[in-house]
Amino acid sequence: xxxxxxxxxxxxxxxxxxxxxxxxxxxxxxxxxxxxxxxxxxxxxxxxxxxxxxxxxxxxxxxxxxxxxxxxxxxxxxxxxxxxxxxxxxxxxxxxxxxxxxxxxxxxxxxxxxxxxxxxxxxxxxxxxxxxxxxxxxxxxxxxxxxxxxxxxxxxxxxxxxxxxxxxxxxxxxxxxxxxxxxxxxxxxxxxxxxxxxxxxxxxxxxxxxxxxxxxxxxxxxxxxxxxxxxxxxxxxxxxxxxxxxxxxxxxxxxxxxxxxxxxxxxxxxxxxxxxxxxxxxxxxxxxxxxxxxxxxxxxxxxxxxxxxxxxxxxxxxxxxxxxxxxxxxxxxxxxxxxxxxxxxxxxxxxxxxxxxxxxxxxxxxxxxxxxxxxxxxxxxxxxxxxxxxxxxxxxxxxxxxxxxxxxxxxxxxxxxxxxxxxxxxxxxxxxxxxxxxxxxxxxxxxxx
Amino acid sequence: xxxxxxxxxxxxxxxxxxxxxxxxxxxxxxxxxxxxxxxxxxxxxxxxxxxxxxxxxxxxxxxxxxxxxxxxxxxxxxxxxxxxxxxxxxxxxxxxxxxxxxxxxxxxxxxxxxxxxxxxxxxxxxxxxxxxxxxxxxxxxxxxxxxxxxxxxxxxxxxxxxxxxxxxxxxxxxxxxxxxxxxxxxxxxxxxxxxxxxxxxxxxxxxxxxxxxxxxxxxxxxxxxxxxxxxxxxxxxxxxxxxxxxxxxxxxxxxxxxxxxxxxxxxxxxxxxxxxxxxxxxxxxxxxxxxxxxxxxxxxxxxx
Numbered sequence: 001x002x003x004x005x006x007x008x009x010x011x012x013x014x015x016x017x018x019x020x021x022x023x024x025x026x027x028x029x030x031x032x033x034x035x036x037x038x039x040x041x042x043x044x045x046x047x048x049x050x051x052x053x054x055x056x057x058x059x060x061x062x063x064x065x066x067x068x069x070x071x072x073x074x075x076x077x078x079x080x081x082x083x084x085x086x087x088x089x090x091x092x093x094x095x096x097x098x099x100x101x102x103x104x105x106x107x108x109x110x111x112x113x114x115x116x117x118x119x120x121x122x123x124x125x126x127x128x129x130x131x132x133x134x135x136x137x138x139x140x141x142x143x144x145x146x147x148x149x150x151x152x153x154x155x156x157x158x159x160x161x162x163x164x165x166x167x168x169x170x171x172x173x174x175x176x177x178x179x180x181x182x183x184x185x186x187x188x189x190x191x192x193x194x195x196x197x198x199x200x201x202x203x204x205x206x207x208x209x210x211x212x213x214x215x216x217x218x219x220x221x222x223x224x225x226x227x228x229x230x231x232x233x234x235x236x237x238x239x240x241x242x243x244x245x246x247x248x249x250x251x252x253x254x255x256x257x258x259x260x261x262x263x264x265x266x267x268x269x270x271x272x273x274x275x276x277x278x279x280x281x282x283x284x285x286x287x288x289x290x291x292x293x294x295x296x297x298x299x300x301x302x303x304x305x306x307x308x309x310x311x312x313x314x315x316x317x318x319x320x321x322x323x324x325x326x327x328x329x330x331x332x333x334x335x336x337x338x339x340x341x342x343x344x345x346x347x348x349x350x351x352x353x354x355x356x357x358x359x360x361x362x363x364x365x366x367x368x369x370x371x372x373x374x375x376x377x378x379x380x381x382x383x384x385x386x387x388x389x390x391x392x393x394x395x396x397x398x399x400x401x402x403x404x405x406x407x408x409x410x411x412x413x414x415x416x417x418x419x420x421x422x423x424x425x426x427x428x429x430x431x432x433x434x435x436x437x438x439x440x441x442x443x444x445x446x447x448x449x
Numbered sequence: 450x451x452x453x454x455x456x457x458x459x460x461x462x463x464x465x466x467x468x469x470x471x472x473x474x475x476x477x478x479x480x481x482x483x484x485x486x487x488x489x490x491x492x493x494x495x496x497x498x499x500x501x502x503x504x505x506x507x508x509x510x511x512x513x514x515x516x517x518x519x520x521x522x523x524x525x526x527x528x529x530x531x532x533x534x535x536x537x538x539x540x541x542x543x544x545x546x547x548x549x550x551x552x553x554x555x556x557x558x559x560x561x562x563x564x565x566x567x568x569x570x571x572x573x574x575x576x577x578x579x580x581x582x583x584x585x586x587x588x589x590x591x592x593x594x595x596x597x598x599x600x601x602x603x604x605x606x607x608x609x610x611x612x613x614x615x616x617x618x619x620x621x622x623x624x625x626x627x628x629x630x631x632x633x634x635x636x637x638x639x640x641x642x643x644x645x646x647x648x649x650x651x652x653x654x655x656x657x658x659x660x661x662x663x664x665x666x667x668x669x670x671x672x673x674x675x676x677x678x679x680x681x682x683x684x685x686x687x688x689x690x691x692x693x694x695x696x697x698x699x700x701x702x703x704x705x706x707x708x709x710x711x712x713x714x715x716x717x718x719x720x721x722x723x724x725x726x727x728x729x730x731x732x733x734x735x736x737x738x739x740x741x742x743x744x745x746x747x748x749x750x751x752x753x
Contacts, residue, residue: 049540050484104739105731110539111669114483115727118662122720125658129714130704146554220491224547231540269558275551282544286534294533 022263024157029255029274031160032213035167036222037229037251039209041244042202044230045182051098052226054113055210056219058094058120062086063144064127071134078141080155080215087144087211094120095203147218147271159212167205171244178202179240217271224275225251232282235289254278306354308413313351314360314379315386316340317371318436322383329376331368384436386412388423394440395427401441451701458580460697462595463659463719466576466651467689469602470663471671472609473643475678475685478668479620480640484539485524486664488546489648490657492523494553502560509597513649520645523549524638576655576716594654601650605643609682612639617678655716662720663689670723670730673737692723 017023043049066086071077094116101112128141171178177198180188189195206226213222233246258274287294320332320340337348352369355361360375371379389408393399399407415423470486477483493516500515523545531541579594586596609616618626619636626633644664651660671684696719701712735741 044537044540047537047539049537049543053484053487053543101731105673106737107669107673108481110481111478111483111665114478114487114661114665115669115724117484117487118658118665118720119724119727122658122662122717122724125717126700126713126721127717129717130707130709130711133709133711220550221547223543224551227540227543227547231536231544234536235534267558269554272551272554272558275547276555279544279548279551282548286530286536292535297535 019263022260024152024154025263025270026256026259028152028157028160028216029259029270030252031157031164031255032209032216032225033229033251033253033255033274033278034248035160035164035209035251036213036225037233037247037249038167038171038244039202039206040226040228040230040251041233041240041247042178042182043206043226044234045240048109049227049231050110050113050223051095052206052210053223054098054117054120055091055095055207056214056222057117057124059087059091059211059214059219060124060144061120061127062088062090063141064124064131065090067131067141068127068134071131077131080153083144084159084211084215087214088207090120091207091211092204095207143218144214145219147214147216147221147269152216156212156215160216163208163212167209168248170201170205174198174201175241175244182240217274221271221275224278225255228275228278228282229254232278232285232289235285235292238291250278250281254281304413309351310355310358310360311382311413312341313337313348313355314371314375315382317369318376318379318383319439322436322439329371329373331363331365331370334367334369337369380436382412385415385420387437387439388420388427389415390440391427391437392423405441455580456697456701458592458595459576459715460694462576462579462592462598462655463693463697463715464690465595465598465602466655466659467663467667467693467719468686469598469605469647470651470660471667471685471689472602472605472682473640473647474664475668475671475682476616476620476640477644477664478672479678480637482538483665483669484542485641485644486648487661488527488542489520489523489645490652490660492546492549493517493519493645493649494550495519495556496553498553498556498560502556509653513653516649516653517645519549520649521638521642524641524645576659577714579654597650597654601647605647608639608643612636613678616640620678658720659716662723663692666720666723666727667692670727673730673734688723688726692726693719695726696720696722 017026040049040052043051063083063086066083067077070079070082075082098109098112098116101107101115102109107115131141177188177193180193181195181198181202185195188198210222210226213225216222217225229251230243230247232250233243236246237243254274254277258277259270261277262268262270262273285293288296290296316337317332320336321328321330324330334348334352338345343351352361352364355375356364358375359372360378362370362372362375386408389412390404393404393407394401474483474486477485496515496517496519497512500511504511523542526545527538527541530536530544531538534541536544576594579592582593583590584593584596585591615626615631615636616639618629619633619640623633623637626636648660648664651663667685667688668681670688671681674684675681697715699713699722700715700718703718704711704713730738732739733741736745
């Protein structure tokens with residue numbers, strides 16, 4: 001078959017879900033992505049993401065034990081509902097044990113999770129090793145460890161759909177309760193909410209999603225399903241509702257895309273491809289996320305640093321002019337400015353050239369600079385804000401006059417116009433108008449302190 | 450119970466492995482990073498796969514190096530994600546190790562035609578097979594795994610003895626460590642190197658379950674019983690060794706009770722026994738145990 005025919009044939013088949021098997025896998029991982037994204041959001045917000053790791057490992061002994069018991073009783077040991085039931089029981093037990101160890105001993109959260117994870121996993125391996133001695137029937141049990149997306153059957157999809165529906169309904173119905181528990185558990189307790197019950201409900205949701213997803217992607221990759229979509233969504237928003245929706249969407253889409261890719265390309269295990277797709281989404285979100293992404297935060301920092309630099313520079317110029325008591329916009333020598341604050345010549349040069357670009361400086365001639373009209377007004381405004389704040393601190397916060405300059409420095413850059421207006425009202429009304437008030441302390445240069 | 454020479458070797462390998470893991474594990478538990486062992490032992494898969502693809506053989510040195518490098522990278526990436534992305538450290542760990550694991554799986558499946566390597570045999574070295582791979586040390590024939598693990602154990606012991614003071618301050622108070630003039634970050638990475646090397650060396654020899662369990666459970670048992678780091682290190686080694694010995698015995702003895710003819714997985718049993726030991730300490734420890742606290746209260750009430 002040549003490449004074009006292959007393209008025509010397979011890709012469209014996959015994208016339009018024509019093939020029964022593909023349809024099953026893509027839809028299953030899509031639903032799994034949605035439900036695990038939602039359930040994972042709670043874990044992430046409560047800083048318990050690795051609980052999913054513990055939980056998925058804790059399911060293993062239940063599966064092995066159920067298989068052994070049912071087979072010994074003469075039933076079909078590989079009946080999926082029974083195995084999932086076993087997994088649910090030990091999974092819940094594991095979660096409860098982590099809580100019990102944390103609450104009744106000095107062992108911390110992480111170690112409690114580590115203990116339960118490793119011991120239950122060890123127990124699970126013991127069970128599986130025993131199950132293996134019972135003959136060939138146990139052969140498929142390892143698929144719970146590494147996942148076998150290709151072997152999914154209609155029942156899996158059905159379960160995944162149900163758990164997704166339940167998760168979405170619970171999240172919508174209990175969004176207020178869940179969000180409060182995520183953010184302030186103690187406050188919820190003080191409101192006499194059934195915190196314990198809600199907590200169990202949340203954990204139960206997580207157990208349900210994990211148990212149903214185990215068969216599909218295996219007990220290690222299900223952890224990625226739980227953590228990565230939620231963590232990616234966190235970079236985009238500060239609103240929990242939006243975050244939940246985004247987490248569900250990212251999970252669902254990675255499931256869809258990943259499963260499709262694995263169906264198109266040869267020898268690509270679906271679970272791993274889906275995790276890689278969501279990993280790409282995570283890395284992208286981490287750098288370019290609209291609210292907490294690395295780039296956004298860096299640019300915010302740079303912006304703030306520039307703003308502070310500009311305000312310091314203009315105020316320094318104004319204070320020098322003010323000290324000359326000539327009143328008005330004259331030239332200022334760079335030497336004076338250098339002594340004004342603890343900045344190096346290079347830093348000052350940077351401030352000057354930036355101020356020039358912003359049209360705050362009229363002329364730079366030799367060693368002297370002169371502010372422009374706009375620059376002088378800005379300088380006066382910054383100085384005024386600074387001094388208003390100083391006066392406020394002295395009058396209402398009992399800050400000593402000697403220290404007030406430094407204290408005002410920390411806050412003045414974030415004073416918005418409303419707060420300045422409030423300051424004006426609190427302080428003397430004679431301070432209205434654009435001229436800055438007298439400085440409450442004698443203005444000194446950094447060097448002379 | 451039939452005890453053969455083979456069983457002695459298995460127990461010896463188990464004991465060395467348990468001690469080698471328990472020593473750095475103490476610091477992991479104290480630094481609240483207990484899940485690191487689990488993360489590393491999954492994350493090294495792409496390192497193993499790459500080393501295998503490049504050298505084309507299953508000789509242990511390139512595999513060891515590949516795995517150890519990726520193991521260390523796991524720690525570094527986790528640090529980055531949690532620091533630059535401001536993500537909770539647990540979540541960061543989960544993100545990093547699952548992505549690496551997925552990458553490893555794809556590498557292995559992609560090259561499945563060329564090479565005979567599957568995830569389960571890479572991840573689960575088997576302690577029952579160690580006596581079959583012997584090497585000569587002087588006049589003795591010793592399992593190769595025992596030699597590897599004993600050297601790792603000695604190495605860990607030496608590093609801990611040599612940097613005891615630094616590791617201790619860095620574990621309990623990283624800020625103090627930094628103010629007293631040595632970098633807590635350096636100690637962090639030293640610990641991570643130690644954990645990565647131990648993890649890789651052990652699970653290549655005996656399987657990942659033992660590693661994950663022995664890094665966490667014996668140190669936790671020890672920490673329940675003492676407040677002194679030296680004592681804790683010693684006790685965790687004892688608990689580790691105990692779970693190894695009892696675990697192998699249980700693997701032989703217990704299954705017949707339930708009507709099974711064969712023995713169970715030794716590594717799984719070692720982890721299980723470690724868990725039981727922890728449970729005993731959790732309940733019966735005279736000072737901090739559930740029962741111990743009750744008894745203490747009772748005595749106090751009576752004397753009052």
